[in-house]
Amino acid sequence: MHRVLSAGQYILGPEVSAFEDEFSQFLETTQVIATGSGTDSIELILRCLDLQGKAVVIPDFAPSAVASGVVRAGAKVVLADVDPESLILCPRALRRLLESPEGKSIKAALVVHLYGNPANWSELEKVTRDHGIHLLEDAAQAHGGSWQGRALGTMGRMSAFSFYPTKNLGAIGDAGAIATADAALADLARQRRQYGWKTRYESDSPGINSRMDELQAGILRVKLRTLKWQVTQRQKWAGKYDAAVANNPRIQAQITTSGGIHAYHQYVVRCAQREELTAHLQSRGIPTTILYPSALHQQKAWQQSGEFAEAERAAAEVLALPLHPYLDELSIDHVCSALNDF
Ligand SMILES: Cc1ncc(COP(=O)(O)O)c(C=O)c1O
Numbered sequence: 001m002h003r004v005l006s007a008g009q010y011i012l013g014p015e016v017s018a019f020e021d022e023f024s025q026f027l028e029t030t031q032v033i034a035t036g037s038g039t040d041s042i043e044l045i046l047r048c049l050d051l052q053g054k055a056v057v058i059p060d061f062a063p064s065a066v067a068s069g070v071v072r073a074g075a076k077v078v079l080a081d082v083d084p085e086s087l088i089l090c091p092r093a094l095r096r097l098l099e100s101p102e103g104k105s106i107k108a109a110l111v112v113h114l115y116g117n118p119a120n121w122s123e124l125e126k127v128t129r130d131h132g133i134h135l136l137e138d139a140a141q142a143h144g145g146s147w148q149g150r151a152l153g154t155m156g157r158m159s160a161f162s163f164y165p166t167k168n169l170g171a172i173g174d175a176g177a178i179a180t181a182d183a184a185l186a187d188l189a190r191q192r193r194q195y196g197w198k199t200r201y202e203s204d205s206p207g208i209n210s211r212m213d214e215l216q217a218g219i220l221r222v223k224l225r226t227l228k229w230q231v232t233q234r235q236k237w238a239g240k241y242d243a244a245v246a247n248n249p250r251i252q253a254q255i256t257t258s259g260g261i262h263a264y265h266q267y268v269v270r271c272a273q274r275e276e277l278t279a280h281l282q283s284r285g286i287p288t289t290i291l292y293p294s295a296l297h298q299q300k301a302w303q304q305s306g307e308f309a310e311a312e313r314a315a316a317e318v319l320a321l322p323l324h325p326y327l328d329e330l331s332i333d334h335v336c337s338a339l340n341d342f
Contacts, residue, residue: 001215001218001219003015003218004214004215004218005215007214009214010213010214010215011211011212011213011214012034012194012211012212012214013214013217014214015214015215015217015218015221016034016211016212016213016214016217018217018221019032019034019212019217019218019220019221019224020032020033020034020177022221022224023177023179023220023224024179026151026224026227027151027153027154027179028151028154029151029153029154029179029180029181030180030181030183030186031179031180031181031182031183031186032177032178032179033177033178033179033180033186033189033190033193034175034176034177034211034212034217035175035176035177035178035193035210035211035212036174036175036176036193036209036210036211036212037162037164037174037175037176037210038065038069038138038140038160038161038162038163038164038176039065039068039069039072039162039176040069040176040193040208040210041069041160041161041162041176041177041178041210042065042066042068042069042070042072042073042110042138042160043069043072043073043208043210044073044178044189044192044193044208044210045136045158045159045160045178045180045189046069046070046073046075046108046110046136047073047074047192047208048158048185048188048189048192049108049134049136049157049158049185051073051075051107051108051134052073052074052075053074053075053076054075054076054105054106054107054108055075055076055077055078055102055105055106055107056070056073056075056076056077056078056106056107056108056109056110057078057079057080057089057094057097057106057108057109057110058070058077058078058079058080058089058109058110058112058296059079059080059081059082059088059089059090059111059112059114059311060079060080060081060082060295060296060297060306060308060311061082061087061114061292061295061296061310061311061314061315062112062114062138062292062296063291063292064296064299064301064302065140065162066110066112066138066296067296067301067302069160070110075108076105077296077302077304078097078102078106078304079296079297079302079304079306079308079311080093080094080097080109080306081093081306081307081308081309081310081311082114082310082311082314083310084310084313084314085254085255086114086117086119086120086254086255086256086257087114087115087117087254087268087314087318088111088112088113088114088117088118088119088120088257089109089111089112089119089124090310091120091123091124091126091127093307094109094124094127094128095127095130096307098127098130098131098133103131106131106133107133107134108133108134108135108136109124109127109128109133109134109135109136110136110137110138111124111135111136111137111138111156112138112140112141113137113138113139113141113142113145113152113263114141115141115254115262115264115265115266115267115268115291115320116141116142116144116145116152116168116234116262116263116264116265116266117145117254117256117257117260117262117263118142118145118146118147118152118256118257118259118260118261118262119137119147119257120147120257120258120259120260121135121147121148121150121155122148134156134157135156135157136156136157136158136159136160137152137153137155137156137158137159137160138159138160139152139153139159139160139161139179140160140161140162140164140167140176141162141167141168141263141265141266142168142263142265143161143167143168143169143227143231143263143265144168144169144227144228144230144231144263145231145260145261145262145263145264146260146261147257147259147260147261148259148260152263153179154179154181157180157182157185158178158179158180158182158185158189159178159179159180160176160177160178161176161177161178161179162175162176163175163176163177163216163220167265168227168230168231168234168263168265169220169223169224169227170223171216171219171220172215172216172219173213173215173216174216175212175213175216175217175220176210176212177212188205191203191204191205191207192205192206192207192208193207193208193209193210193211194207194209194210194211195207195208195209229325230325231263231264231325233325233326233327234263234264234265234267234323234324234325235261235262235264237264237267237323237327237332238262238264238267238323240332240333240336241253241267241269241321241323241332241335241336241339243336244335244336244337244339244340245269245339248339248340248342250271250272250273250277250342251269251270251271251277251339251342252269252270252271253269254267254268254269254270264323266291266320266323267320267321267323268291268318268319268320268321269318269319269321270314270317270318270319271317271319272317274290274316274317274318274319276342277319277342278319280338280341280342281321281335281338284334284338286321286322286334286335286338287322288319288320288321288322289319289320290318290319290320291318291320292315292318293315294315295308295311295312295314295315296311297311298312298315321335321339322335
């Protein structure tokens with residue numbers, strides 16, 4: 001922070017460039033473009049792919065930010081149900097939509113690796129390839145996860161990351177990034193994050209203002225050094241929770257996608273008696289959160305008709321348990337024994 005303040009350049013300077021390089025090395029991809037937030041990153045990737053006025057499929061069980069980003073890009077949100085085990089966009093639901101009368105207007109699917117659980121990329125890729133649409137990634141909850149050896153956020157043509165403070169890699173304010181292996185799209189994203197400037201004061205196409213601050217980049221560079229360790233800690237605690245709920249018929253863990261390594265941004269269980277479980281944990285001093293209490297189509301802003309049985313069931317049953325890298329073994333064991341007793 002001192003280095004940034006002494007240098008006196010506060011936006012898109014050497015810290016941002018260094019962070020872009022370091023994060024692209026971490027992901028093993030060629031291009032990272034730092035932005036102002038995850039929502040901005042979604043907007044920008046859709047704009048770079050000229051999806052304004054087109055329909056984009058997103059999972060119905062996802063944070064509102066995903067739908068907001070699509071709308072801000074001038075695209076139309078089309079919701080699809082999720083897979084009941086992984087809670088990720090269901091390939092069969094996506095195919096049904098693409099084969100429906102409305103299917104022709106759909107030009108992209110934006111997949112969310114929910115809570116850090118990797119999507120089954122090859123299944124989704126098959127559906128989107130059959131219909132000639134873009135497959136894009138929202139890796140805002142997935143820093144440090146992978147699928148079949150590929151880092152989450154490097155499989156889509158373009159991907160969006162958020163560095164909101166609570167994320168696996170979090171800044172001390174809003175920040176985000178785009179990742180892509182396509183140099184031309186990366187150039188376009190760099191222009192469009194700053195007024196569409198090709199060179200200073202010369203815009204090639206309309207852009208927005210979504211630039212990362214030097215202070216955020218400096219903080220992210222320091223935190224990136226321990227990201228691998230932090231994700232390993234999350235996985236270690238998640239393994240203990242998995243073991244604690246494995247034989248409890250009243251609680252189901254989210255199923256990690258086969259071939260994937262979960263980034264465990266959140267550890268979320270499902271329980272048909274959620275209120276009872278919440279009260280039981282609370283009585284032992286264990287806080288929980290509901291992520292997310294309603295599916296997107298159930299919210300006023302995103303209402304639409306369709307088949308969303310799994311998203312609705314997920315919204316009624318999910319409960320996030322305490323999880324962060326700095327929890328200690330004793331606290332985790334306390335939660336595990338409370339889960340056992342339920
Ligand atoms: C899956 C997902 N996508 C997008 C976003 C938006 O990111 P931001 O809050 O940085 O705009 C978030 C986080 O809030 C998220 O969890």
